[in-house]
Amino acid sequence: MATATPAAKAPPLAGVPLPLEIRVHGRGGQGGVTCAKLLACIYGELGLRVQTFGDYGSERAGAPVRAFTRVDTSPIANWNKVYRPHHLLVLDAGLLGDDVLDGAEPGALLLLNTARPPGAFGDRYAPFRFATLDATAVARRHGIGSTALVVVNTTIAGAYAKALGLPWEAVERGFAALGLEDDLGAAKEAWELVRVREPSAPRARPPAARIAPPPAPPVPGIAEQVEDLPTELQTGSWRTQAPRYRSHLAPCNASCPAGNDVVGFVQALARGGVEAAAKVLLRTQPLPSVCGRVCPAPCMSACNREAYDGAVNVRALERWIGDHAAAGVEPWERAAVPRSVAIAGSGPAGLAAAFVLARQGHRVTLLEREPRLGGVLRTGIPSYRLPHDVLDRDLERILALGVEARCGAVVDADGLRMLSEGHDAVVLAVGLPRPTGLDAPGLPLPGVVDGLRFLDDAKNGKSDRIPRLSGHVLVVGGGNTAVDCARTALRAGASRVTIAYRRGRKEMPAIAEEIDEALGEGVVLLTHRQPVRFHGAAAVTAVELAEVDLGEPDASGRRRPVVSDRKSLVACDAVLLAVGQGADLSLLPRGWEARDGRIHDGDRPTNVWLAGDVATWEGTVTHAVGHGRWVAACALAALEGREGPPRPFPARDEVVSPAHVRFGHFEVAPPQRVRHLPEERRRSFDEVNLGLAGPAEAARCFSCGSCTSCDTCLRYCPEGIIRRDGAGYVIDEAYCKGCGMCVAECPRRAMEMAADAAAR
Numbered sequence: 001m002a003t004a005t006p007a008a009k010a011p012p013l014a015g016v017p018l019p020l021e022i023r024v025h026g027r028g029g030q031g032g033v034t035c036a037k038l039l040a041c042i043y044g045e046l047g048l049r050v051q052t053f054g055d056y057g058s059e060r061a062g063a064p065v066r067a068f069t070r071v072d073t074s075p076i077a078n079w080n081k082v083y084r085p086h087h088l089l090v091l092d093a094g095l096l097g098d099d100v101l102d103g104a105e106p107g108a109l110l111l112l113n114t115a116r117p118p119g120a121f122g123d124r125y126a127p128f129r130f131a132t133l134d135a136t137a138v139a140r141r142h143g144i145g146s147t148a149l150v151v152v153n154t155t156i157a158g159a160y161a162k163a164l165g166l167p168w169e170a171v172e173r174g175f176a177a178l179g180l181e182d183d184l185g186a187a188k189e190a191w192e193l194v195r196v197r198e199p200s201a202p203r204a205r206p207p208a209a210r211i212a213p214p215p216a217p218p219v220p221g222i223a224e225q226v227e228d229l230p231t232e233l234q235t236g237s238w239r240t241q242a243p244r245y246r247s248h249l250a251p252c253n254a255s256c257p258a259g260n261d262v263v264g265f266v267q268a269l270a271r272g273g274v275e276a277a278a279k280v281l282l283r284t285q286p287l288p289s290v291c292g293r294v295c296p297a298p299c300m301s302a303c304n305r306e307a308y309d310g311a312v313n314v315r316a317l318e319r320w321i322g323d324h325a326a327a328g329v330e331p332w333e334r335a336a337v338p339r340s341v342a343i344a345g346s347g348p349a350g351l352a353a354a355f356v357l358a359r360q361g362h363r364v365t366l367l368e369r370e371p372r373l374g375g376v377l378r379t380g381i382p383s384y385r386l387p388h389d390v391l392d393r394d395l396e397r398i399l400a401l402g403v404e405a406r407c408g409a410v411v412d413a414d415g416l417r418m419l420s421e422g423h424d425a426v427v428l429a430v431g432l433p434r435p436t437g438l439d440a441p442g443l444p445l446p447g448v449v450d451g452l453r454f455l456d457d458a459k460n461g462k463s464d465r466i467p468r469l470s471g472h473v474l475v476v477g478g479g480n481t482a483v484d485c486a487r488t489a490l491r492a493g494a495s496r497v498t499i500a501y502r503r504g505r506k507e508m509p510a511i512a513e514e515i516d517e518a519l520g521e522g523v524v525l526l527t528h529r530q531p532v533r534f535h536g537a538a539a540v541t542a543v544e545l546a547e548v549d550l551g552e553p554d555a556s557g558r559r560r561p562v563v564s565d566r567k568s569l570v571a572c573d574a575v576l577l578a579v580g581q582g583a584d585l586s587l588l589p590r591g592w593e594a595r596d597g598r599i600h601d602g603d604r605p606t607n608v609w610l611a612g613d614v615a616t617w618e619g620t621v622t623h624a625v626g627h628g629r630w631v632a633a634c635a636l637a638a639l640e641g642r643e644g645p646p647r648p649f650p651a652r653d654e655v656v657s658p659a660h661v662r663f664g665h666f667e668v669a670p671p672q673r674v675r676h677l678p679e680e681r682r683r684s685f686d687e688v689n690l691g692l693a694g695p696a697e698a699a700r701c702f703s704c705g706s707c708t709s710c711d712t713c714l715r716y717c718p719e720g721i722i723r724r725d726g727a728g729y730v731i732d733e734a735y736c737k738g739c740g741m742c743v744a745e746c747p748r749r750a751m752e753m754a755a756d757a758a759a760r
Contacts, residue, residue, distance in 0.1 A: 016164060018048075019072040023082045025100050026091035027240070028063045029145075029740075031153030034178070035089065036067035038157040041174035042166060043071045051076045063737075064095060087111070088128075089160060091135070091152050094240030104128070107199050111160055113152055118197035131196040133159040138193065142186035149740045149753070154180055158187025159194035241738045241753045243713075243731060248705035248749050249655045252299035252314060257623040258291065258352075259630075260284045262299050262314055263706055269317060270698035277698075278325035281318065286355035287348060287394045287625060290377060292319025293386055293689065294480075295622045296511045304704050307658040310671040312700050316692045322394065323691070329397050334361035339424040339639055341632075342367060344411045347375025348621045349612025350429030351398055352628030357636070358401035365423075367409040376431055377621070379456040380481065382488050384681070384688045385514075413589040420608055425635040428599070429611040429628060432581035432619075438476070442534030451477065451485040451578030458488050458685075469493040469574055474543055476500050476531055477578030478508040479619065483515055485576040486523045490682045497522070498570070500529040502548045502561040509619065517689075521682040526570075530563050534575065542571045583614050597631070609635050656704040656749045665712065665747035672697045707750035713742035 022039055026032030033054035040050040051070040068082040084103040090096050093114040104110070106127035115134040118125075135152040145151035154175070161171045168191070175184055252262035261280055269277035281288055295315055303311035339362045343350045346368040354364045372378055374391050399405060411419065419426045435450045437443065473494040475486045478501035486497045499518070501508060504527050508515060519525065526545075533544040547566040550559035585594060592601050592608075597615045599608035611631040612624040634644035675690040713729060714722045718741055721732040743751045
């Protein structure tokens with residue numbers, strides 16, 4: 001019981017009868033008693049005398065709860081419950097019944113938490129001033145309460161104040177008096193959204209017939225009380241929401257550009273071994289051994305376990321599966337009408353498209369201008385990161401599906417037209433072969449070498465083209481190519497290597513772990529520097545570097561570099577340029593142009609599609625794999641006269657966040673570290689990262705959003721009405737009270753509370 005006495009007598013409020021009696025009906029956990037206190041505080045801030053208290057009954061979540069508030073200009077001496085309310089606030093639509101309306105006269109305010117408008121309730125509540133608001137939705141948008149139980153007291157209070165015409169300033173002061181200022185945003189939204197229907201004459205209704213209750217069964221003696229849970233007390237009208245099992249999107253799955261089921265293959269590895277994991281992974285990933293080495297792993301950056309004891313090393317687990325699973329892959333169900341598709345370019349996008357098409361039984365011809373398949377995987381990634389035999393193992397899996405490969409096949413404009421005429425579809429996955437140059441004097445000097453060409457020469461043994469490196473080598477750029485050039489230069493004879501990058505380290509697009517590896521091998525990182533002149537006579541001897549300031553963000557979201565007048569001269573013996581690559585679409589016939597990822601001949605779309613970096617400019621192997629798969633599906637859809645699949649951009653509000661994970665259910669287990677060659681590796685092209693010693697890291701996966709049959713829901717159910725049913729669970733809805741305990745305790749958000757059918 002709580003009362004408040006104002007400093008001075010307040011004038012009556014227009015439209016508010018005094019003395020005023022308010023009754024709040026809710027369920028345990030919804031905040032009904034606090035709602036009554038809020039109303040008292042608001043009226044108290046208006047200088048009125050108030051009284052408020054609760055009537056709990058069964059003190060548990062979901063049980064009916066009532067609370068009462070009185071308002072007057074004089075001291076309040078009535079200590080009884082409110083039996084003749086002027087205002088009724090119902091926090092749960094499932095409670096609305098004749099018993100809730102007891103004592104309310106026509107014209108009383110009835111405020112109901114429901115998504116339905118007042119007009120949807122017909123004439124039953126016509127005698128009342130009827131107001132409705134979806135307070136649950138408002139509170140959920142503002143994060144008030146928990147996933148299992150949304151607290152609606154403050155939103156209802158805001159709607160009530162608007163319906164009564166109470167001043168907003170009093171609402172603000174009332175919330176402050178209870179320390180609820182953080183909920184004012186929800187109250188303000190409720191203030192704006194509440195809908196009110198004025199009272200009208202009701203239709204005559206016959207009084208409800210009174211039915212005599214059946215005779216009570218005999219009460220057994222205490223010695224006969226031998227039954228324990230589950231209590232045979234059916235739900236009745238208590239429950240307005242019910243738990244259900246539902247998978248939610250894991251952040252690793254949402255973040256994978258290749259579209260892999262990360263949770264699926266990691267859990268399969270933990271439970272069923274490498275072959276079970278490969279079966280899941282190879283549904284979407286044609287290059288598991290490759291991506292397990294060179295992927296930037298956005299899945300790991302998004303991993304919820306990072307907020308606990310370190311992200312799961314998904315990349316290393318993908319590598320383990322690719323390196324240890326059987327070489328073959330089962331084809332999918334064969335297409336009813338096999339198509340003929342030519343793919344120009346055997347980099348990751350082209351290989352992914354070939355993989356998808358061949359598994360469906362289509363005839364695929366893979367065209368590669370180099371002597372061996374692989375594209376940039378073969379020519380642009382050093383062997384200490386991606387050995388040839390690793391790439392070849394993934395390639396063999398794709399070729400075994402019946403893909404025809406033609407190396408040394410250069411496609412020009414005439415050849416592309418012939419491919420288009422001779423095949424049902426053509427996929428151009430030619431990457432970004434054109435180096436992006438610098439506009440700086442002295443650039444043509446000997447010793448200034450294109451970084452991609454240098455990597456190709458070094459990896460593929462073209463000794464006649466490899467420049468003799470010694471002394472100090474300066475690498476210009478901040479992406480993976482720049483880091484690869486720096487580490488390769490050390491292995492090719494340089495005594496010292498410096499990377500000059502025009503932004504800071506956190507803006508570098510290179511994989512963070514690769515930057516760490518380079519620094520560990522002795523590479524020096526010089527940030528906020530831009531070459532403006534190359535010096536030398538017979539060969540480059542120095543580079544003039546200007547300091548760079550960072551301006552406003554550009555289209556990439558990174559701050560735009562602004563070259564200053566502050567300059568310095570850095571002596572060097574060679575320069576490797578790794579400042580980016582661009583597309584080269586000179587192979588398109590006259591009149592053809594790329595538009596929205598497809599080649600058009602004037603206004604007519606052709607059967608030629610772009611895949612990978614040439615279309616997206618994403619620049620990672622994993623993005624190229626995902627885009628290649630998608631383009632293959634689009635091309636087939638166009639051939640079959642149907643709409644292509646949408647790009648998979650998951651709804652972020654469905655993704656499991658760290659707030660949804662019950663960390664206390666998991667033991668602390670830091671990530672297992674991958675093994676590396678010793679420090680002498682900087683002079684060797686042997687693979688540096690040796691991977692994990694075993695697949696035990698898979699057991700660290702939370703399995704966010706997916707049920708693992710951990711029995712937590714079964715153990716925490718206070719009614720004991722959840723039971724196992726095969727691989728899953730069954731909830732006895734006849735006895736479920738809708739308390740939400742199982743949902744609140746689920747460690748990984750594999751459950752949710754849904755509106756019960758009786759309450760909708």
